Amino acid sequence: MMKKGMVLVIFCCFFSAVPVFAFASENLISEAAMFDGSTVSYTGEAVGPILPRGDFSWISLHDGKNAISCWIPKSLLGDIRRTGGYGRKGDVVAVIGTFHRSCPEHGGALDIHAKYVMLESPGAALPEYLGTAKIVMSAVSLGVLICLMIVHAFLARRKKI
Amino acid sequence: MILKPQVLDLRIILFFLGKIVLGFGLMMALPLLVSLAYGELVPVFDFAIGLFVSLSVGFILVVGARVERDVDVTWMHGMVVVSMAWLVCMFLGAVPLHLSGHWKSYLDACFESMSGLATTGLSLVQNLDHLSHGANLWRHFLQFLGGQGIVVVALSFLVKGGPGAFRLYVGEARDEQILPNVVETAKFIWFVSLVYLCLGTLLLSLCAYFSVGLPAPEALFHGFCIFVAAFDTGGFTPMSQSVLYYQSPLFELITLIIMIWGSLNFKLHYAVWTGHRREMIRDIEIRTFFMTLTATAVLVALGLAKWGIYKGPFVLMRKGMYQMFSAHTGTGFQTIYSPQFLTEWDPLALFGIILAMGLGVSVCSTTGGIKMLRLGIILKAFREDIKRFMISDSSVVTTRFRHLRDLFLEDRLVRSAALITIAYISLYIFGALAGCFAGYPFLQALFESTSAAGNVGLSCGITQASMPVFLKIVYILQMWAGRLEFFSILVLGGFIISYFRGK
Numbered sequence: 001m002m003k004k005g006m007v008l009v010i011f012c013c014f015f016s017a018v019p020v021f022a023f024a025s026e027n028l029i030s031e032a033a034m035f036d037g038s039t040v041s042y043t044g045e046a047v048g049p050i051l052p053r054g055d056f057s058w059i060s061l062h063d064g065k066n067a068i069s070c071w072i073p074k075s076l077l078g079d080i081r082r083t084g085g086y087g088r089k090g091d092v093v094a095v096i097g098t099f100h101r102s103c104p105e106h107g108g109a110l111d112i113h114a115k116y117v118m119l120e121s122p123g124a125a126l127p128e129y130l131g132t133a134k135i136v137m138s139a140v141s142l143g144v145l146i147c148l149m150i151v152h153a154f155l156a157r158r159k160k161i
Numbered sequence: 162m163i164l165k166p167q168v169l170d171l172r173i174i175l176f177f178l179g180k181i182v183l184g185f186g187l188m189m190a191l192p193l194l195v196s197l198a199y200g201e202l203v204p205v206f207d208f209a210i211g212l213f214v215s216l217s218v219g220f221i222l223v224v225g226a227r228v229e230r231d232v233d234v235t236w237m238h239g240m241v242v243v244s245m246a247w248l249v250c251m252f253l254g255a256v257p258l259h260l261s262g263h264w265k266s267y268l269d270a271c272f273e274s275m276s277g278l279a280t281t282g283l284s285l286v287q288n289l290d291h292l293s294h295g296a297n298l299w300r301h302f303l304q305f306l307g308g309q310g311i312v313v314v315a316l317s318f319l320v321k322g323g324p325g326a327f328r329l330y331v332g333e334a335r336d337e338q339i340l341p342n343v344v345e346t347a348k349f350i351w352f353v354s355l356v357y358l359c360l361g362t363l364l365l366s367l368c369a370y371f372s373v374g375l376p377a378p379e380a381l382f383h384g385f386c387i388f389v390a391a392f393d394t395g396g397f398t399p400m401s402q403s404v405l406y407y408q409s410p411l412f413e414l415i416t417l418i419i420m421i422w423g424s425l426n427f428k429l430h431y432a433v434w435t436g437h438r439r440e441m442i443r444d445i446e447i448r449t450f451f452m453t454l455t456a457t458a459v460l461v462a463l464g465l466a467k468w469g470i471y472k473g474p475f476v477l478m479r480k481g482m483y484q485m486f487s488a489h490t491g492t493g494f495q496t497i498y499s500p501q502f503l504t505e506w507d508p509l510a511l512f513g514i515i516l517a518m519g520l521g522v523s524v525c526s527t528t529g530g531i532k533m534l535r536l537g538i539i540l541k542a543f544r545e546d547i548k549r550f551m552i553s554d555s556s557v558v559t560t561r562f563r564h565l566r567d568l569f570l571e572d573r574l575v576r577s578a579a580l581i582t583i584a585y586i587s588l589y590i591f592g593a594l595a596g597c598f599a600g601y602p603f604l605q606a607l608f609e610s611t612s613a614a615g616n617v618g619l620s621c622g623i624t625q626a627s628m629p630v631f632l633k634i635v636y637i638l639q640m641w642a643g644r645l646e647f648f649s650i651l652v653l654g655g656f657i658i659s660y661f662r663g664k
Contacts, residue, residue, distance in 0.1 A: 033504070053408075062290055086292060104476070108476035126291075152220055
């Protein structure tokens, strides 16, 4: 999975003649001033619905610590369709683009304007697992509740009589 | 001599506690139905277990205590019931959250549950972006229940009116009786809240669909969650990026308006509903709010201008002022990342945010903190004292102010306002010292402590699952005490002491 990302970084370094380094969201957020305006590589799982804006889209990429919004031209979206949510893992996407500590175009948001995008690994459905313990717990608690309701009804009736 | 509470006292407390727990437990049916609608099988079982356990606890208390419905409920009973109810509901509300596996421990789930109920918004959830719709809705619905008041829930459906009901109602830091009957007041609060809920959800959903670009079902879900979090000044969001995820100035503007609307006194809402709109500009709370809003906005703007990170008024509004309004109204929505408060903001701006968080807005609303009525009264008292020095000794100085009606500034009002203000400041400092003890710098610790005790929810990064256990407990206690405004908790303490030491 990481190999494709590395290929993207080497490819971009070669063609842009500017060294590009991969960073974690933690570094980008806590040392935002240092990275402001520079080209960075960032990889994360696409989470939440993709938000279309004309010829561009916002995609939130979560690297396990934080999600960072990436501004991506629609033409670069390619096969990125599956985003993460309950019961599904989103596509893992690597982007190379300009990092903004306070983007003047987007109301001061911390974001990345993507120039290159690569699908590292496609998302997949995460099957739900219902353990026996939960079934037993719900059955037992329902049984206890029914017993208590019967006792309550019985006492209320006796009081009326 | 301290009198030991009688068995009947205990039975009355447990009976009404049981009623409240029953009402609270029934509310878990909503996330259960939502999970069913979204086809989320495991969360259905999580909520079924939570529902059955809560109802069982409620029935055990009601059946075990068995008192007459028209039994005489004293102030002490009301206060103890309310403070205990919030703790018991915290434990029960955490059951489905913990079962979801998105919280590292049951304590973390309890933290989340109390944060929701107290409309704080600090969160210890793991992997929020993969949380089920049911569990996410429950987090937000907890804010709605806590915001309207757990006791209001019980009063509306399960408890008959009368002085006993009023004492329960007051115990939950609500002293404004809107209608003559307290149950009617509780029902009115529900009615107004539901009307706002429908209108607000519709507005935000339309914005989320057309402006943000969310698909229709998600737009509706996000619209509901964000409205509840904004109107009840809670601050939870369905996405880990908070409001920043939506990348929409229009969406931010609507949430800003809802936050302010939700932070106002419920009796002012009633005045607006009944056509007395002038109250909105005459009330001491609104006027003091305007003053403090201006003062904190100037502090934040000066601080941010010094570092020059946000260039231009539009950017300053979306980043600086949005956090400031979010702090002052006690909501806790963020359009920046938590660490940015420390790395990108000048200490002056940070101080402005801490001040705004500590002040809060209205009594009888969902905001926490000192609140504008108390600050207004203290400022009026200062002015009156200065006036006294400046005029002859034989003159009599009286000060009037407007809070829903014309009132005279009496010493007992000033004393009460000053006492609560001192209690809040002590609570902020206590939490800050606990944070320092855990190894955090003072300013950082004060920020987080004020956020927890003021029921705000902004974080500068301390609130994480990895923080020390004792600090989590301190923040839980701060959220609880801050939401109930001390008295019912102090009465609970007194009750426990008298039970063991009384004769």
